[in-house]
Amino acid sequence: MNWKTPSTAALLASALVVTNPVSAPASVPTSSVQTSMVVIQTRPTLDRGDSGPAVRQLQKKLNALGYWTGGKADGEFGGNTEQAVFALEKVARLKPDGVVGPKVWRALEEQVRPRARSSRGTVVEVDKKRQVLKIVKDGKVRYTLNTSTGSGERYVSGGSTHIASTPKGHYRVFRQIDGYRHAPLGLLYRPKYFNGGIAVHGANSVPTYPASHGCVRVSNAAADWIWDTGKMPIGTKVWVY
Template sequence: MIHERLDSTRSTKVLAAALMVAATALSGCGAVSFGGSGSSASDPVAAPLATPPAASSSPSQAEPTTEAPSPSGTDVAATPTKVPTTSAPKPKPAPPSTTKPAPMTPSPTTPKPTPKPTPKPQPTAGDTIQVGDSGAYVRTVQERLSALGYWNGTPDGQFGMLTSQAVMALQKAAGLGRDGVLGPSTRQALQAGIRPQSRIGGSGIEIDKARQLLLVVRGGRVTTILNTSTGSGEHYTSEGQQYVALTPAGTFSTFRAVDHLDKGPLGDLWRPRYFNGGIAVHGAGSIPGYPASHGCARVSNPAMDMIWATNLMPIGSQVVVY
């Protein structure tokens, strides 16, 4: 009886081993466990082997299987899992272009011609002339002024500041309005040859305060006539002292000459020639038709340059103010 049980148990084990070998050959994934971890006399009979799935005729459609441990620790066939299909990567967008578009060229347009200013007509004999005029008639007037002794530089047909100063000196000599414009009355005085005469005679400089004229006299004859501006007669303060802007009358002599811009407490003097203390004949930028200085006799800067160039006021020369 005991032998029969042993034979029965041995037969059962042989059958279980055979089934295991068959399952291994059919699964394709390794041994399949049907129960506990080991073999014993109490091992139950193995369950029938599951029918393997039919093989697919297309290799690309086969779904692989994986094995995963069960929660109870017993190895069982895992549920087949689909392998995710790898999709092709999306193409990256092209980087923005760094090339700047060519600038738009405006269509060429024909520029409008700039209108030429209408030239001012040149004055003719008998016309009123003033600063800014030019032409043959202006040159004729300049030459006539020079012949009478009214210094206006070299005649060039351009009515500028020097011509205006000469016309103003003529107007003073003739007792006319002092605006530097050659109108009808001034033109008549020019044609009449009006010019001042020396009061003292001899040689030197005469300063006529009443007519505001500076005369260069040689041998009792007036050779050069300049527009001047002397002391205004106004009160002013200098270095805390009160003064009156006067050009004292009298006979003096040139005692000092400064051949550059002389800066003084009352203003700048261009190349002054002193004849009475701080009073001098000097150049200035403004020589109006009336007394306007602190006491000096102003003439234009070009006129002062001419005095230096021709040595009309040498040291020791006489200066008469009346």
């Protein structure tokens, strides 16, 4: 049996047949191939510090579902957008790492939103299991924010040992401070008190896990937004569960 070594031209031709993406198999409509290619191109993996049209698209989708990104889609993946991604990831039961990959894009396409427990009036709901704060009106979740509640760890204050806990229950906002409060356990930005010394307040650090002494942390920007748009006036119901 005579074996012939393929010529260089033949090898190149064979490679082109395998790798050339111009033609699609007869069983697959060309439109389907083109659509798939567009989806891949418009859904890159995004992270804090990225910018451009894809980030703007991400922000528009987050805002449409009530995950607050700072108000407008500016195409800049900053801290507000990262906080919104954290909130979506928590609701979708994904690892809250702030990275927008295929699972996050899928959650956006599936319009994943949290459910409310209240059914009437305006209620701020704090979901300790998911670590999100929800602003609810007549049973519909309007906005969802990343939050961090009591860590459950022991701490010492005033010579006594306490547990860092955010107690469950139904409360109302009874006091607020439009500015910083230098509390014994830390600095609170624009706090809204609803249970003794426990408040919803702004903080420089809002991790994705329970880390506070008992307060409900949101970002400083989110605290400004809550105040400036009147989302949580005195008397607002606060449900913690």
